[in-house]
Amino acid sequence: MVTVGLPSYLQQFADGKDRVEVDSGGSLRNVLSELGKLHPGVETRVLTEQGEVRPHINVFVGERNCRFEKGLETDVPDGAEVMILTAVSGG
Amino acid sequence: MKGAFLLRPDSRRGEWTVEGPYLRGHAVYAMALDGRAGRQRLWATAMNSHFGTVLASSDDLGKSWAIPEEPSVAFPEGAELSLKQIWQIAVGPDDQPDVMYCGVEPAALFKSTDAGESWAPVQGLLDHPHRKQWMPGGGGLCLHTIVQDPSNTDRMLIAVSAGGAYRTEDGGKSWRARNKGVRAEFMPDKHPEFGQCVHKVVNHRSKPERLFLQNHWGLYRSDDWGDSWQDIANGVPSDFGFAMAMHPHDPDTVYIVPIEADVFRVVPEAKLRVYRTRDAGASWHPLANGLPQESAYENVLRDCMAVDRADPAGVYFGTRSGKVFASGDEGESWQLVADTLPPVVCVKTAMIAS
Numbered sequence: 336m337v338t339v340g341l342p343s344y345l346q347q348f349a350d351g352k353d354r355v356e357v358d359s360g361g362s363l364r365n366v367l368s369e370l371g372k373l374h375p376g377v378e379t380r381v382l383t384e385q386g387e388v389r390p391h392i393n394v395f396v397g398e399r400n401c402r403f404e405k406g407l408e409t410d411v412p413d414g415a416e417v418m419i420l421t422a423v424s425g426g
Numbered sequence: 427m428k429g430a431f432l433l434r435p436d437s438r439r440g441e442w443t444v445e446g447p448y449l450r451g452h453a454v455y456a457m458a459l460d461g462r463a464g465r466q467r468l469w470a471t472a473m474n475s476h477f478g479t480v481l482a483s484s485d486d487l488g489k490s491w492a493i494p495e496e497p498s499v500a501f502p503e504g505a506e507l508s509l510k511q512i513w514q515i516a517v518g519p520d521d522q523p524d525v526m527y528c529g530v531e532p533a534a535l536f537k538s539t540d541a542g543e544s545w546a547p548v549q550g551l552l553d554h555p556h557r558k559q560w561m562p563g564g565g566g567l568c569l570h571t572i573v574q575d576p577s578n579t580d581r582m583l584i585a586v587s588a589g590g591a592y593r594t595e596d597g598g599k600s601w602r603a604r605n606k607g608v609r610a611e612f613m614p615d616k617h618p619e620f621g622q623c624v625h626k627v628v629n630h631r632s633k634p635e636r637l638f639l640q641n642h643w644g645l646y647r648s649d650d651w652g653d654s655w656q657d658i659a660n661g662v663p664s665d666f667g668f669a670m671a672m673h674p675h676d677p678d679t680v681y682i683v684p685i686e687a688d689v690f691r692v693v694p695e696a697k698l699r700v701y702r703t704r705d706a707g708a709s710w711h712p713l714a715n716g717l718p719q720e721s722a723y724e725n726v727l728r729d730c731m732a733v734d735r736a737d738p739a740g741v742y743f744g745t746r747s748g749k750v751f752a753s754g755d756e757g758e759s760w761q762l763v764a765d766t767l768p769p770v771v772c773v774k775t776a777m778i779a780s
Contacts, residue, residue, distance in 0.1 A: 379478070379500075
């Protein structure tokens with residue numbers, strides 16, 4: 336089981352929840368794919384249609400930003416917490 | 427930039443009320459009302475800088491919106507392109523009431539044949555051999571203008587910044603660059619086949635073959651659907667500008683807002699003036715009655731001017747500084763109808779039975 340924390344904007348696409356439990360570990364790609372089966376509107380707003388994390392979104396596995404790990408191949412151990420956050424961009 | 431606002435006038439277009447913002451927090455670069463087939467459906471693009479762009483629709487003029495879970499306008503897998511922005515929504519011909527078009531960034535044309543439910547890129551343009559050589563303009567590599575031919579639904583002209591104008595005669599299968607006579611100040615060859623930074627093109631339903639074009643430097647007219655272009659910058663303080671609107675009833679009358687220069691994007695002499703031609707570009711004259719004429723460091727972007735279909739016609743425009751001006755007498759006099767909005771990036775009109 337993995338817990339995914341959502342920023343406020345995305346909660347409207349997840350029945351208002353700020354955390355979603357996903358019954359899958361493995362890679363971050365798998366976790367987001369499982370999340371997308373539950374809440375497709377969340378996945379399409381985190382990933383582009385080409386399957387990449389959007390430029391101004393950061394996805395953390397624990398305290399590690401996947402951008403500086405193995406991207407979507409970053410390992411997500413069972414029981415981990417994934418956080419989707421908006422990058423500080425713009426003014 | 428922060429949502430969609432609806433401005434409604436009283437019956438004399440004198441008093442205006444502002445509703446909204448709808449799609450709060452999103453940049454709304456394009457809107458359109460589809461009144462075909464018994465619909466009264468308002469379409470808007472909603473861009474969130476973190477989470478992407480979706481096409482949203484409202485059947486109650488903005489009170490509630492249908493926002494698709496998965497964006498309906500998206501590049502197919504393998505296209506190696508991801509949608510950034512939707513720059514134009516165009517309702518298709520009256521006799522094809524379920525056809526709609528979207529112009530997007532990165533530059534591509536999307537078509538829907540089910541009234542906006544599902545969308546696919548127009549492959550002939552996506553695969554165009556010139557496409558890889560198009561360069562982004564200041565606003566990005568965007569397809570922002572869609573000009574239709576009411577007498578021939580297989581013909582269409584689109585414009586890309588900075589790729590230039592392209593026309594199809596076969597419903598989008600093939601496209602030819604139509605930029606002969608239009609200059610590209612920023613290129614070593616000032617008259618390339620393509621690569622021009624076209625800002626806006628308009629035509630009139632009654633004379634669709636005659637096009638008017640506001641370029642990144644240059645004001646042009648074509649009498650042959652873009653096969654050739656003639657300079658018509660006759661009497662304007664600058665031939666740089668973005669916005670351009672066609673009069674609803676008179677095919678000889680066009681409105682523009684000249685801008686001083688690409689490196690100083692404000693109206694010349696800091697006087698906010700709309701220029702109008704009534705002789706198809708042979709001469710242009712300023713319209714300034716009611717517009718600020720001192721220290722007006724304003725800019726009007728490419729989709730920020732529109733006309734209504736009333737008689738006399740109403741003309742409207744919005745500025746980067748969040749002002750909206752309206753004229754109920756074809757531009758003779760102007761009134762400030764909204765003052766402190768977010769930057770205006772799109773102004774559209776619709777006449778709705780009350």
